[in-house]
Amino acid sequence: MRSLRRTVSVRFSLTIFGALLVIALWAYLGTRRVLQESLDQNLAAAAQLEHAVLAARLPIAIQPGPDDWDSFVHRVNRFVVIRNVDGRVVETNTAIAAAIPLDRTAFRRAVRGDTAWASQEWLNETVRSIYVPAPASSREGHDVLQIAASMQPLRTATREVLFLMLGTVFLGAVATAIGAGWLAQTSVAPVLEITAQARTVTPGVDRRITAHADTEEFAGLVAVLNDAFQRLARAFEAQRRMIADAAHDLRTPLTAMQGELEVALRGTRSPEAYRDVLQSVLEEVEQLTAISESLTLLARLEAGELAIDRMQQDVVELLRETTDRAQGRDATRSFSFHGPARAATASVDAHLLGIAVAQLIDNCIKHTPAGTKVRLGLDITAQEVVITVDDSGPGMPDDTLPHLFEHFYRSDAARTRTGSVGLGLTIAAAIARAHGGEIAAARSPMGGLRIALRLPRGSETT
Template identity: 35%
Template sequence: MRKSLRFELASRYAAAVALGILLVAAIGYLVLREALDRQINASLLSVASIQASSVTDDPSGEMRFHEWDVTAEEAVSLGDFNRYAQIWSESGESLLRSQYLTIDLPVDSVALIQAASGEFAWSEGRLGDQHVRSVFYPLGRLGESHERHIIQVAAPLSARDRTMRSAGFFLSGIVLLVSVGSFLGSWWLAGKTVRPVNEIIAQAEGITGDRQGARISAYAETREFASLVQVLNTMLSRIDDAFEGQKRFTADASHELRSPLTALRGELELALRRDRSPEEYRRVIHSSLEESVRLSELTDDLLTLARSDSGVMKLRLEAVDVGERIRFAVGRLETRISEKQLEMSVDLQPAATGVFDAKLIDQMIWNLLDNAVKFSRPGGRIEVGATVSDQRLLLNVADSGPGIPEDQIDRTFDRFSRTDDAHSAEGTGLGLSIVRAVAEVHGGEVRASNRPTGGLLLRVTLPLQPDS
């Protein structure tokens, strides 16, 4: 089950408020009890002082309390105003108690010892069915044994307990009421807080395939949500660009695949219309083979780019002599180089060796050289160089073609990119895209620039030992 942000915000806020009000209520409860206890303590000390004076000042020498002459039943009717007194010896023997006390007051041995040492002591206990609070008040050393005597004065706590129960119920009600109120209030406030998010989501959900150009405008000017809206709109723009690029790629790929298939079909249909000589059949087969090779190369290029896009291009690393691979590719292009009367300059450092995927490196080198031969003017010059510096392979290929307009050079490595008429004359427009994909999967990069003397310079930089 998904969590509700609104419920979580409301719950946390209500819990914080409830905790705060509970803390305040607890402090108030304790302060009230402390105040009531101070009143009771003052009353007990006052009575204990009076009783202590009456005991020690009695002219007969006998211990007597200064108290009303009432029965036990009449004393009970006094309720919370009643005070009970009892005198204890230092050893805990009861020496005297109020005339309306039928049982001893609850004695606390620790409090008795503390009072015997000359200090006041307090305790609470049960006197029958009454809850009472007592003070233990030290007297002088009296009687023949000359022991220290302690007077204990007790007061019923029923009034205090009733007050505290009422206060507890009242404060509990306040805590409950405030907690519920804070939850409802925070629920409403959280609803207003997440409303902008819901509106942004609603607008985002409305951007469908037939409304790809639409963007989110809700709360775009609100500081708290402007960054979120901007990020979402940027993401939508990237998705839109990727989608459009994919559509263009699919359309271009379909067109490029259709051309050799159409040519192949036309050649074969033409050959089958009537009987032909062996030489004519040989020419048709040769032409069909060329179209098949072109179709196979295009399919390989598309497959390489598809693997690069999906992130499943796996490297089969091994030691590769880049110079040897370049010389092999130049040999394959020898016929085309001779046909265009091109001058080929190859400057290879002997140590131009690294750990690469040999098949992908061959594909990259072939596309670099094929591109240079394809677009160099007849009688031009192609320069190829491979060096090693700072544990990186530097591969340069410069042609003598028309170059690329500066305002279009950023599109050099786009798929099916043909930036001018010269580059539109031949090729699929995938070669340099393959070069970039191979360089990047090896952790390197490729850059294009126009040469001051004319032509295009392609620079490939690869680490000698890729991370993967």
Template identity: 30%
Template structure:
């Protein structure tokens, strides 16, 4: 029975403590939730009001106690001067002190007093009989008759009297005492008035300051409210509001910098949406042409009867169109994965000089057919990177140069070591590219055939979709490098790639189909 009772008691105690902890946790969570719901301007005002209250209490407390000290110190100093003057005026006749009070003092009746006593404590001279004998018999007088000067507070009819008692000495012997006193009523009244003033003024100042702080906080946070409303409008209506911008009166303060950052973000979003629309339209246009050709060829093949030779030509044309569609689709997929951050590379040691010479040699037959020389100019060089992607890079760049190099010209593919790692370049002697097109070469579906003259790709086998250099930039960026294009009209174009010796990123493969660049243009 006893053990069962104890167990039950412990269980109830544990349950009670658990419930208390849960209640405390809920209370804390509720308080935190309520605090989060308080608007920022109110939180700023509360913090400001709290700090101002602490400051005012500190200042007012310091003011009150400093003034109190100064007033009482002034009272004590005045009593000291009165006592010194009285002591200097005391005369002695047959060992008894005497004093002509009227000659040295003009005390205010009921507020001050001056008294000279002999060794028995009896008054020899005083300013009047308005004070009771309790003052004369006070401890302060007894101390003074023993040669110890002192200051004491004495209660007289409910009021506090400040009394200075000093011994009267002749030849080093105490023969009496001087008592000088004054009521501290005016000091008490002054301090009470000050306290009343502070009690009224401080809360009023807090209310006014908090109201002003709330107004100022509202004005200061107004741009944030506008930002919030603009963001809500964009979230509701989408890209239709991306052209709107925030304006601020003070563009260089914290709110101004926030507005500039938000405007810059809106600008980038607007550019991204515009680019996405252009990209979608261009992709649809590029795919529509081969699809239309496929459809027309198939319709003709269905309607008309042909001999095997004609059918073979149709099938070859269909295969070419399907190949172009496949390459465009593969390029779009590669770019989409790159934009999503899913493009990673295989880290392996690569003899870059050997790789350049291998890719260049694969174009010997085609270059001879088209009357163009493809020459490799390499220096011994080893880097860490993805061999397949680097081959794709070289293929795209060489294809572009072949496409725009007239017969009798030379294309140079080279590599060399530099301080940053490795430099890879493809230079041709074609018509070149106008300067206004250079900043846009890496944009998707951007083509500059007009600026480079008629190319072999014009309507032929190697017509491009404008994705080649975009793929090149994606590969170079994945290797942590940079790619630049320099061109002069009628002299040629040079594409320079700078790669680090050690490629960043995890060892992971994302395949970009080799051959995308075979029909891409820059």
């Protein structure tokens, strides 16, 4: 696993090193160019001076220096050579200058009246020369003036600049590496402190991270982690309640079954009595089966393991059939459907939508008294489908409405058994979310409870 501290240090050091290297290269090339231009300017000035001297028929202005090469280069560093039109040396300022090689191209340009430059190798050195035409008033045979200078001082200076720049880059790189390590250490330290504090958080315990929570750069990270821990704490609490409620709902029918069977085994009974016991046990088994199936369906929905088979379905027909089945199932309540008179389709999973609506109706049946009116409504637009289930029952307190879709939630504190598993509305909410919709509870205009199921209609509608 890569170390963020090491990665930051290396990348920062390489970035600064690259920048220093580019700056050093730019400075080196710039210095060399400036020195080259300075040498050319000096040669041009010397040529101008010598041109004036020749025009006045005076002796060569740049006096000869020592005859040995090294002394001449370091003390005088100027060669003056006067040539005739054939290129022969007519006059020099030192005996060594007579041996300076002639650049024919530059010489011919000077003969034609132009100023020309040339660089040549001579005695293991590079010599820079300027060729200018001699003035017409000069002595006969003085046709071209050549002023030359060794480039050794220039190269020595540029070499020193190069070494200085490389040394600066090296020292800068070392200093940068040290500084980058310190900077990375101080930058990562808060993250390490936050991580250490986060590791002390116990699952299910509502604790908050306080390290660097007041630092602008880390306040967002701390807030996100604290929010995640709070949501985890709520999830653990919900899981704990769900397990406790599931255990309660499973234990209740099992206890009833055990009691009935123990009573039946205490003595000899008639076949009718045994039949009644078995019928009661069968009802409890059906209750256990309903709990098991509800838990399985809810788990698959919440885990996203249940594929949504969307197809164009006639929602009006689906709700009418659901209403008729509910009326046939329970004659003590009045069920009705209010919606469009003609077919209206939407892209939904008909099977899951039927389960969701059935759960809403089942909730009305189990939690309202006989004689209650239950009305299914449908409002369908180009964008969404809104299914409502209203009842004229006693309704629910306002403070309980946000909790109706929680696992095993019942408003009665004593948890009086009504045959309800406590997962119907939770399953309906999960089906709504699986369709990309939502569900909400509110007071009904009929006086009881209203459950509104909102689903996107889909792109293909009729």
